[in-house]
Amino acid sequence: MNIGTQYLGLEIKSPVVVASCGLSRNLDNLKRLEDAGAGAIVLKSVFEEEIIFDIKRNTHVIAPVNNYGVSYDYISRQVADDSMQRYLDFVAEAKRSLSIPLVSSIHCYSYENWVTYAKQIQEAGSDALEINISLLPYETSVSGDDIARTFNDIVLTLKKVTTLPIGVKVGAHFTDMAKFMQQLSWMGVQGITLFAKEMPLDVDIEAEEIKYGRHFSHPEEFYNTLLWVTLLSKQVRCGIAASSGVSSSDDVVKLILAGAETVQVASCLYQNGLDYVRQLNDGLGQWMQAKGYDSLSQFRGKLAMKGNEKNSLQLRTQFMAHYDDV
Numbered sequence: 220m221n222i223g224t225q226y227l228g229l230e231i232k233s234p235v236v237v238a239s240c241g242l243s244r245n246l247d248n249l250k251r252l253e254d255a256g257a258g259a260i261v262l263k264s265v266f267e268e269e270i271i272f273d274i275k276r277n278t279h280v281i282a283p284v285n286n287y288g289v290s291y292d293y294i295s296r297q298v299a300d301d302s303m304q305r306y307l308d309f310v311a312e313a314k315r316s317l318s319i320p321l322v323s324s325i326h327c328y329s330y331e332n333w334v335t336y337a338k339q340i341q342e343a344g345s346d347a348l349e350i351n352i353s354l355l356p357y358e359t360s361v362s363g364d365d366i367a368r369t370f371n372d373i374v375l376t377l378k379k380v381t382t383l384p385i386g387v388k389v390g391a392h393f394t395d396m397a398k399f400m401q402q403l404s405w406m407g408v409q410g411i412t413l414f415a416k417e418m419p420l421d422v423d424i425e426a427e428e429i430k431y432g433r434h435f436s437h438p439e440e441f442y443n444t445l446l447w448v449t450l451l452s453k454q455v456r457c458g459i460a461a462s463s464g465v466s467s468s469d470d471v472v473k474l475i476l477a478g479a480e481t482v483q484v485a486s487c488l489y490q491n492g493l494d495y496v497r498q499l500n501d502g503l504g505q506w507m508q509a510k511g512y513d514s515l516s517q518f519r520g521k522l523a524m525k526g527n528e529k530n531s532l533q534l535r536t537q538f539m540a541h542y543d544d545v
């Protein structure tokens with residue numbers, strides 16, 4: 220039986236991909252995840268803010284920015300290069316030690332700062348690039364078109380400077396989800412990751428303050444991921460990596476039936492240990508064996524739904540059937 224698949228156009232041995240998280244910034248962890256059977260690993264992101272903050276902090280230590288005038292640009296570039304160099308060194312070292320694909324990750328909201336670095340990430344040995352464009356659409360001055368333009372600018376600029384396969388990791392809030400994801404896939408990206416994590420916001424009712432901080436996904440989050448993979452997988456021209464709330468091998472099976480090329484996992488590895496990847500693979504294999512499938516392509520997308528009137532009606536009538544008389 221073969222549980223191999225493609226991810227961002229790369230052949231991988233398992234659809235279980237480690238999502239970008241703290242576990243993937245440590246070489247020992249990477250080796251253990253490879254041994255446990257991960258198909259690929261997305262490395263911990265470099266954050267655009269991190270680089271910019273690093274630039275500001277370090278340039279303040281060196282000298283007040285205003286006194287530096289013209290040379291500020293040069294100093295900022297040096298500091299940013301140092302931050303990036305640490306990342307590139309890690310990529311190169313990881314690449315020497317592992318044989319599964321390693322995907323670098325950039326967490327960004329603009330494109331200017333990444334043009335130089337995308338090329339260096341490729342030269343360091345990354346097999347692909349995942350960009351997490353986290354834009355929560357809450358500013359009234361920003362329209363859906365503005366957001367689409369930002370995605371466009373980032374993707375098209377990166378495609379000019381690197382030949383690496385590109386995956387785009389998106390949040391779960393778009394007014395025109397299906398149309399936008401389709402357009403994104405038409406831009407020539409090799410994959411879309413549904414969904415990036417949004418920081419859960421809570422309220423401390425004693426202190427009457429906003430608080431943040433639940434790091435790990437709740438298994439319930441899986442159903443939003445499953446819904447959108449089911450609705451989008453037949454409508455995009457690239458592979459979908461399903462992420463958020465995946466916690467069991469049954470979830471992996473469901474997402475592949477819905478049309479996902481791969482699943483990405485983070486929280487369940489923190490909670491169950493790195494070896495849990497093996498359990499996910501084994502569970503998938505056992506289900507396939509029981510069903511008589513030899514490969515993922517025999518059942519991938521079997522339950523995917525096309526965006527058409529018949530399916531819209533089906534979703535509406537299901538809603539009525541389940542909630543009308545409760």
Ligand SMILES: Cc1cc2nc3c(=O)[nH]c(=O)nc-3n(C[C@H](O)[C@H](O)[C@H](O)COP(=O)(O)O)c2cc1C
Pocket residue numbers: 238239240241263264265324326351388414415416434435436462463464465483484485486487
């Ligand atoms: C501790 C932790 C650190 C994370 N760091 C990143 C990151 O650097 N970049 C990123 O794109 N996603 C990051 N994520 C989000 C994960 O990649 C993933 O999208 C999210 O956790 C949903 O998957 P899960 O339900 O399997 O946890 C992080 C998640 C966790 C739990």
